Amino acid sequence: MTAPITAAMLYDLVGCPHRVTMDLFAEPAQRDEPNAFVELLWERGSLYEREVIAGLKTPFTDLSPFAAEEKERLTLEAMGRGDALIYGGRIQADGLLGDPDLLRKEGAGYIAGDIKSGAGEEGPEDDSKPKIRYAVQLGLYTDILERKGLSGARRAFVWDIHGDEVSYDFQEPYGKRDQRTLWDDYQEALAEAEAIVAGRQQTLPAYGAVCKLCHWYSACVKSLKEAGDLTMIPELGRSRRDTMYGAVRSVAQFAAADPATFLAGKKTVFPGIGPDTLQKFHDRAKLLTADDARPFLRSPIHLPDFERELFFDIEVDPMRDVCYLHGFVDRRGRVNGSEQFVFAFVDDIAPESERQAFARALDLIRERQPCAIYYYSKYERTIYRKLQQKYPDVCSAQDIEDLFDPAHAIDLYNDVVKKATEWPTWDFSIKTLAKYLGFSWRDTHPSGAASIEWFHRWVATGDPAIRQRVLDYNEDDCRATRVLRDALDDLTVIPRGAA
Numbered sequence: 001m002t003a004p005i006t007a008a009m010l011y012d013l014v015g016c017p018h019r020v021t022m023d024l025f026a027e028p029a030q031r032d033e034p035n036a037f038v039e040l041l042w043e044r045g046s047l048y049e050r051e052v053i054a055g056l057k058t059p060f061t062d063l064s065p066f067a068a069e070e071k072e073r074l075t076l077e078a079m080g081r082g083d084a085l086i087y088g089g090r091i092q093a094d095g096l097l098g099d100p101d102l103l104r105k106e107g108a109g110y111i112a113g114d115i116k117s118g119a120g121e122e123g124p125e126d127d128s129k130p131k132i133r134y135a136v137q138l139g140l141y142t143d144i145l146e147r148k149g150l151s152g153a154r155r156a157f158v159w160d161i162h163g164d165e166v167s168y169d170f171q172e173p174y175g176k177r178d179q180r181t182l183w184d185d186y187q188e189a190l191a192e193a194e195a196i197v198a199g200r201q202q203t204l205p206a207y208g209a210v211c212k213l214c215h216w217y218s219a220c221v222k223s224l225k226e227a228g229d230l231t232m233i234p235e236l237g238r239s240r241r242d243t244m245y246g247a248v249r250s251v252a253q254f255a256a257a258d259p260a261t262f263l264a265g266k267k268t269v270f271p272g273i274g275p276d277t278l279q280k281f282h283d284r285a286k287l288l289t290a291d292d293a294r295p296f297l298r299s300p301i302h303l304p305d306f307e308r309e310l311f312f313d314i315e316v317d318p319m320r321d322v323c324y325l326h327g328f329v330d331r332r333g334r335v336n337g338s339e340q341f342v343f344a345f346v347d348d349i350a351p352e353s354e355r356q357a358f359a360r361a362l363d364l365i366r367e368r369q370p371c372a373i374y375y376y377s378k379y380e381r382t383i384y385r386k387l388q389q390k391y392p393d394v395c396s397a398q399d400i401e402d403l404f405d406p407a408h409a410i411d412l413y414n415d416v417v418k419k420a421t422e423w424p425t426w427d428f429s430i431k432t433l434a435k436y437l438g439f440s441w442r443d444t445h446p447s448g449a450a451s452i453e454w455f456h457r458w459v460a461t462g463d464p465a466i467r468q469r470v471l472d473y474n475e476d477d478c479r480a481t482r483v484l485r486d487a488l489d490d491l492t493v494i495p496r497g498a499a
């Protein structure tokens with residue numbers, strides 16, 4: 001008997017199809033220990049769901065205490081009676097199995113909904129879009145309702161962390177020029193899941209950001225290394241790997257090949273991969289396989305020349321939507337012995353505490369200006385713009401733009417590393433590059449996700465040792481940014497194709 005297709009399976013598949021394969025067919029002994037941050041996400045999700053349900057003013061049928069066949073039978077009975085709202089039901093049809101949080105009477109049938117402890121959509125506020133990972137789950141419920149003749153409409157909803165109901169309309173095209181719909185996305189994910197479950201489709205691991213929180217991380221990294229998989233080339237990714245796989249199987253094979261053999265006129269033989277991009281990945285393949293590989297510059301870089309430098313990093317809890325720590329390593333005269341770690345930490349999770357920490361962080365910067373400010377990714381600027389909108393009494397929007405003026409504030413990731421450097425590493429995260437440069441974090445399991453989990457524990461317990469762990473991790477992140485900044489001075493320029 002094949003496994004049923006579930007909403008969780010489709011959710012995982014959108015992030016990585018190989019995860020579905022591993023969950024179904026890999027040896028359980030190969031799984032890593034549960035990740036504390038992933039467990040926290042589950043806990044927060046369940047807690048939020050319970051809070052929402054406890055606060056419901058409208059009557060509903062509660063099937064959450066029941067399980068398996070009994071839950072399914074009671075769900076069908078409740079829909080047969082025409083109950084207005086059903087919580088914690090179960091539906092299935094044709095090998096599809098769904099546990100929608102909510103089923104709501106709509107017209108002659110039902111539509112499904114989920115309660116999510118995150119935003120119901122993603123992207124910028126003025127152009128936010130449904131989340132595909134949510135859409136495929138809701139699509140599965142809707143499909144089951146249709147197959148059972150119980151659907152009220154090809155539509156579903158999310159009750160999100162902001163208390164909003166976000167509609168997921170499966171019929172509406174993405175845009176005038178893009179006639180694709182969420183239903184198409186769902187159908188595609190379903191077809192792929194069915195092929196994997198039936199053993200008709202084999203999948204390969206692909207190294208990516210999603211791997212870091214996955215319980216198959218160790219097993220997949222081992223496979224990737226053994227195969228010399230192309231996704232170990234930074235930014236190449238799963239879809240380009242799949243496009244190239246018929247002609248090139250490994251990093252070593254790619255590095256040894258002449259990239260000209262993959263050219264066809266002004267294009268390459270790989271759809272969607274241009275000659276410049278192919279050359280860039282070829283250089284990276286050579287760098288990854290060379291015995292004496294060293295990082296280098298693609299083009300000259302110019303960093304601001306200030307006597308004082310701030311290496312800046314923030315910590316944000318997306319579940320509580322709070323920026324809880326602003327950390328700075330302050331260095332004078334390029335002398336590492338002069339370094340001082342200064343920070344603004346919230347006292348608790350109340351908005352007033354976040355406001356005060358934000359104001360204090362701005363003071364810490366102002367007191368040190370003029371100075372160069374180094375940070376890693378657009379995240380700091382994005383969060384500061386958001387904090388300014390949340391607390392307009394603290395500073396103006398122009399103050400934030402002035403703070404991040406590229407004349408003195410440098411996003412080392414986007415403006416330097418991505419644009420002008422190459423490294424013999426699998427990715428360009430600050431952790432990877434600083435570790436490559438010999439820097440080590442004091443914590444044995446440093447990560448932004450771990451910091452959030454520690455923050456939650458500090459909020460729950462008030463334990464000063466946990467607070468110190470959060471601070472040490474942030475300080476080390478700031479120092480890692482300084483290590484990277486200094487290493488850039490030693491890199492030499494090698495143009496594309498000459499590596």
Ligand code: SF4
Pocket residue numbers: 015016017018019020022204205206207208210211212214215216217218220221
């Ligand atoms: S570790 Fe990465 S490649 Fe492996 S299953 Fe998880 S997400 Fe997929």
